[in-house]
Amino acid sequence: MKNSRRSFLKLAGISALGLGTKPVLNAFASGGHSEKHEAEIQKNPDALKAKRWAMVIDTRKFESEEDFEPIIEACNKIHNIPKHTNKRHEIYWIWVDEFKHVFINQEHEFVDDRVKHLPFLVLCNHCEKPACVRACPTKATFKREDGIVLMDFHRCIGCRFCMAACPYGSRSFNFRDPRPFIKEENKEFPTRMKGVVEKCNFCAERLAVGKTPACAEASNGAIVVGDLHDPESEVRELLKNNYTIRRKPDLGAGPAIYYIV
Amino acid sequence: MLELAIKGGKKYWILIIGLLAVMGIAFGFWLWQLSFGLGITGMSRDVSWGFYIAQFTFLVGVAAGGVMVVLPYYLHDYKAFGRITILGEFLAIASVIMCLMFIIADLGQPMRALNVLLYPTPGSVLFWDMIVLNVYLLLNIIVGWNVIEAERNNIKYPGWIKALAIFSIVWAPLIHTVTAYLYCGLPGRGFWLTAILAPRFLASAFAAGPALLILLCLIIRRVTKFDPGKEQIQSLAKIVTYAIIINVFFFLCEIFVVFYSRIPSHMDHIKYLFFGLHGHNALVPWMWTSMAFMVTSIILLVNPITRKNEAVLAFACVILFIGTWIDKGMGMISGGFVPNPLHHVVEYAPTIPEIIITLGVWATGFFVLTILFKIAISVKEEVSGV
Amino acid sequence: MNDKNIIITGLIIFFVFLTFPFWYNMGKASPVPEPKLTDKAKAAKECVEPKEYMKAEHMQILDIWRDGVVREANRVYISETGKKFNMSLSTGDDSCMGCHSNKADFCDKCHDYASVTPYCWDCHIEPPKEKK
Numbered sequence: 001m002k003n004s005r006r007s008f009l010k011l012a013g014i015s016a017l018g019l020g021t022k023p024v025l026n027a028f029a030s031g032g033h034s035e036k037h038e039a040e041i042q043k044n045p046d047a048l049k050a051k052r053w054a055m056v057i058d059t060r061k062f063e064s065e066e067d068f069e070p071i072i073e074a075c076n077k078i079h080n081i082p083k084h085t086n087k088r089h090e091i092y093w094i095w096v097d098e099f100k101h102v103f104i105n106q107e108h109e110f111v112d113d114r115v116k117h118l119p120f121l122v123l124c125n126h127c128e129k130p131a132c133v134r135a136c137p138t139k140a141t142f143k144r145e146d147g148i149v150l151m152d153f154h155r156c157i158g159c160r161f162c163m164a165a166c167p168y169g170s171r172s173f174n175f176r177d178p179r180p181f182i183k184e185e186n187k188e189f190p191t192r193m194k195g196v197v198e199k200c201n202f203c204a205e206r207l208a209v210g211k212t213p214a215c216a217e218a219s220n221g222a223i224v225v226g227d228l229h230d231p232e233s234e235v236r237e238l239l240k241n242n243y244t245i246r247r248k249p250d251l252g253a254g255p256a257i258y259y260i261v
Numbered sequence: 262m263l264e265l266a267i268k269g270g271k272k273y274w275i276l277i278i279g280l281l282a283v284m285g286i287a288f289g290f291w292l293w294q295l296s297f298g299l300g301i302t303g304m305s306r307d308v309s310w311g312f313y314i315a316q317f318t319f320l321v322g323v324a325a326g327g328v329m330v331v332l333p334y335y336l337h338d339y340k341a342f343g344r345i346t347i348l349g350e351f352l353a354i355a356s357v358i359m360c361l362m363f364i365i366a367d368l369g370q371p372m373r374a375l376n377v378l379l380y381p382t383p384g385s386v387l388f389w390d391m392i393v394l395n396v397y398l399l400l401n402i403i404v405g406w407n408v409i410e411a412e413r414n415n416i417k418y419p420g421w422i423k424a425l426a427i428f429s430i431v432w433a434p435l436i437h438t439v440t441a442y443l444y445c446g447l448p449g450r451g452f453w454l455t456a457i458l459a460p461r462f463l464a465s466a467f468a469a470g471p472a473l474l475i476l477l478c479l480i481i482r483r484v485t486k487f488d489p490g491k492e493q494i495q496s497l498a499k500i501v502t503y504a505i506i507i508n509v510f511f512f513l514c515e516i517f518v519v520f521y522s523r524i525p526s527h528m529d530h531i532k533y534l535f536f537g538l539h540g541h542n543a544l545v546p547w548m549w550t551s552m553a554f555m556v557t558s559i560i561l562l563v564n565p566i567t568r569k570n571e572a573v574l575a576f577a578c579v580i581l582f583i584g585t586w587i588d589k590g591m592g593m594i595s596g597g598f599v600p601n602p603l604h605h606v607v608e609y610a611p612t613i614p615e616i617i618i619t620l621g622v623w624a625t626g627f628f629v630l631t632i633l634f635k636i637a638i639s640v641k642e643e644v645s646g647v
Numbered sequence: 648m649n650d651k652n653i654i655i656t657g658l659i660i661f662f663v664f665l666t667f668p669f670w671y672n673m674g675k676a677s678p679v680p681e682p683k684l685t686d687k688a689k690a691a692k693e694c695v696e697p698k699e700y701m702k703a704e705h706m707q708i709l710d711i712w713r714d715g716v717v718r719e720a721n722r723v724y725i726s727e728t729g730k731k732f733n734m735s736l737s738t739g740d741d742s743c744m745g746c747h748s749n750k751a752d753f754c755d756k757c758h759d760y761a762s763v764t765p766y767c768w769d770c771h772i773e774p775p776k777e778k779k
Binding site: 090105136138158159160166176177194196248 | 306603
């Protein structure tokens with residue numbers, strides 16, 4: 001009897017914390033039952049934090065297609081991204097495409113040779129006003145307070161409304177069980193199951209333990225992440241000193257991925 | 262009244278068993294899809310919605326189209342339609358059931374479908390679409406069932422039924438408007454990003470729905486003792502005529518805006534559909550067929566001489582139905598996804614399993630429709646004592 | 648009534664179907680399994696919550712943890728005894744499965760008995776099976 005009441009209070013308290021409503025928790029805590037310690041949920045103290053995460057890609061630092069491979073490979077490996085044999089089932093988190101495909105409407109016939117022939121990295125833009133989040137009927141995709149747009153694979157029903165909504169083609173769907181197509185499983189990160197949508201997660205799992213995103217780590221300084229709201233941050237420094245462009249700025253989605261061309 | 266559905270002739274049972282057989286086969290394929298995943302369809306990363314969602318979109322239209330017999334009767338007291346309002350309501354029920362089945366067929370994780378209720382998200386149009394469709398289904402079941410029951414008992418339906426019927430008249434355009442909003446509010450898809458999309462959906466719905474009803478009326482007259490009536494069919498034909506003309510007009514408005522402004526992200530989709538893009542042109546013959554069918558049906562329907570000839574009318578309705586089906590059921594969804602946001606042309610074609618599952622849902626719809634119509638018509642035969 | 652026999656036969660058939668699971672499984676009841684602890688788990692002595700509580704409510708804890716980790720980036724659980732835990736099902740040695748690495752004896756046994764099939768392992772990678 002006593003135990004079940006205690007469990008209930010504790011669960012209610014934890015759930016309230018999970019929802020981020022501290023007043024509710026306090027109300028429960030002052031509810032008169034005497035425990036020495038309440039169970040608590042906290043952030044990892046080593047976690048990297050930002051008010052608004054952003055990424056700057058210095059495309060001048062890439063010289064050939066080989067330069068992109070270790071970056072894409074690092075992401076694919078860490079996140080257990082399958083290599084499907086059927087083109088229709090392909091899954092990308094970060095990949096490359098030509099300027100005219102990445103920056104539609106910004107290309108012209110006489111664009112310089114380097115830009116014309118050099119591939120550009122593309123990934124989820126972690127938009128300020130993400131259309132995918134607006135579309136999702138279950139909040140399975142959501143924007144975190146620090147600006148990262150994430151997927152909750154447990155909740156996704158696979159309606160693919162977010163894929164139709166994303167103006168950048170950054171989302172992929174598991175048309176079948178991905179496991180047989182993952183060469184080497186990274187035990188530190190889950191795979192996905194069939195029937196859910198996935199995309200770049202800005203390495204949320206790495207930020208949480210104090211590591212920078214895998215692509216940035218593998219890029220020899222060509223990719224920098226940081227806090228857009230911190231004037232001292234490296235991304236702000238780069239944005240201040242270089243002319244940068246973003247994909248489809250006219251849509252007003254506010255991408256957080258900036259490109260130095 | 263359900264007992265009326267199990268008293269039928271040989272042909273009735275052949276139809277029922279035939280439909281059940283198709284449903285059974287398709288169910289098997291659906292189980293396969295459930296275990297393998299949506300990879301058995303032709304959908305891809307680039308065309309992430311295909312045949313299922315397209316059928317859903319078209320059938321929401323057919324469901325909404327049913328209102329075109331309900332509205333004149335309840336709002337304008339057009340007595341002639343009193344004979345056939347029930348057919349419109351039952352057609353709406355069957356159509357909405359198909360819509361819901363297509364949504365389920367399209368989900369990657371159908372077992373989690375109720376997450377939509379568990380985590381209600383008013384910002385998502387899909388959330389609202391679920392609400393409007395289910396309410397419309399419920400309205401039509403309640404109104405349809407009570408009206409036919411009252412008719413059987415030779416009494417007038419209760420007053421609250423009329424209130425609900427009028428409510429359903431307001432609701433019908435809503436279901437197709439919300440369905441259009443699924444598409445036309447998406448920032449990166451130029452083909453759908455147009456305010457005319459919802460009106461266009463409604464116009465094609467009010468053409469396709471009543472056209473199907475005319476065909477059903479003609480079939481009913483032939484195979485049962487109940488005659489829906491010449492006047493009724495002609496009135497429906499006039500509704501169809503106006504609606505299809507408005508549909509084509511709206512489409513031409515879209516064509517003007519897109520091709521006069523010449524904004525590539527809007528133009529390329531229509532170019533792909535009607536002329537092909539970068540050598541990809543799988544839908545070109547279909548789209549021109551659709552246009553030709555719709556225009557031909559207009560010519561046949563506008564002219565009173567051809568419209569009043571029921572054989573010609575039936576032909577016009579058939580090609581109109583096919584034309585609007587190609588337009589919405591094939592072009593509307595694929596067209597929005599090709600070219601993709603990075604401007605690559607990746608084409609889509611449904612696979613055999615996908616087509617079989619689609620047929621299965623259609624068969625289920627016709628199964629429901631057959632049973633409901635059987636009940637309605639048995640009641641009508643009973644009442645008129647033939 | 649001429650239909651009396653038919654109705655009674657129908658009722659009997661219905662009743663037989665209804666009770667099918669009971670008489671089909673008669674005499675086959677197996678004893679309630681007891682989850683086994685690994686040496687590591689035994690040595691640790693305490694889990695994130697008391698044993699009885701975990702037995703009954705571990706799914707709730709997992710559910711809260713999953714929302715906390717995925718949606719709020721909260722990854723540290725401080726139990727009532729003040730001990731800190733890494734909130735993770737399967738990542739790292741200090742995760743649930745890092746301690747309870749004997750999935751077959753710790754999870755599956757009871758789940759099979761209760762006939763529940765959680766879909767955790769569709770995505771989360773199982774700890775490698777211990778070779779004996």
